[in-house]
Amino acid sequence: GLSCAHHLAKYHGIKSVAVLEKGYLAGGNTARNTTTIRSNYITPEGIAFYKEGVELFERLSQELDFNVMFSQRGQLTLAHTEATMRSFHMRAEMGKHMGTRTEVVDQKGVAELCPLLNMDYGGPLEILGGLWHADGGTARHDAVAWGYAAQASRRGVEIHQRTEVQGFEVAGDRVQAVKTNRGPVACGQVLIATGGMNYDVAAMAGVELPIRCYPLQAMVTQPLKPWLHTLVSSVSLHSYL
Known part of the structure; x- marks a missing residue:
């Protein structure tokens, strides 16, 4: 409003x-709301709509002459199944086609982007890879x-x-x-x-x-010193930090 x-x-x-x-x-x-700002969707219409939103936030502090604390730290969405990895490849290709910075990363790439994640867990929620969206951020x-x-x-x-x-x-x-x-x-x-x-x-x-x-x-937790330097989400867990 x-x-x-x-x-x-x-x-x-x-x-x-x-x-x-x-x-x-x-x-x-x-x-x-969870303040996640992203455009890594799968349909051309969704990507175009949210891409404009990301671009708005990139200039919003200047537009409003007010620091909205926008932090474009990127979003890493984790995959725990091969089916999810296949869907990530589709999203990455569509994102690139629409001009967003979206790519699939393997286990090594996930570990480099977020070293705090437990990559040795071998259960049903083993991290197989992820979708890295460099344009993602928060405010x-x-x-x-x-x-x-x-x-x-x-x-x-x-x-x-x-x-x-x-x-x-x-x-x-x-x-x-x-x-x-x-x-x-x-x-x-x-x-x-x-x-x-x-x-x-x-x-x-x-x-x-x-x-x-x-x-x-x-x-919601009590205020904590920042310890994750990217936004992290999980499709299987329906959660994000």
Whole structure:
């Protein structure tokens, strides 16, 4: 939502924009993501879409005049089966064709990229190789939100925190106002940018979206001194660090 507000104001001159936030900036879905930024997908459409996202983050600190702590440290996805290795070869070739830095690495390559991994384990989760995506990185989600908020606010966008959307006033097929816990907000256009809650919010306006939200689980530790210098993920374990 903050990104859309920033782009509307900066690149399209649309400044009569209000961002409605149920809680506090960077406290909702923004604070509950794993911050992985990558473009190592398998379809041309997916690669092109996420490649543009990676390129955006590469220049985002300059764009916002705010350090979003983007670290392009690369992503290493581990393979524990031959089938996964075959799929990695397909993804690597498609990635190269689409202009991303993606390649398959063998066990030696994995060990060189991430020496802390146990390469001697011979069980069902033995590491056979990996997909190395040098373009992958991470950023601080709260810094991204604050940077967008600062730039949008400077350009006249109104940001209303602790403003919960409770419904819509609809006439025909048009939304006339957004109902909030602080009163109605008249509007000409509504943009729903609530991530996994898009289905529920759209339903308030009588619109049924063909999507559903299924939660993933993540563990958060106390702050630790960095000890992994790459992003590491495992297809078989459905996990990443």
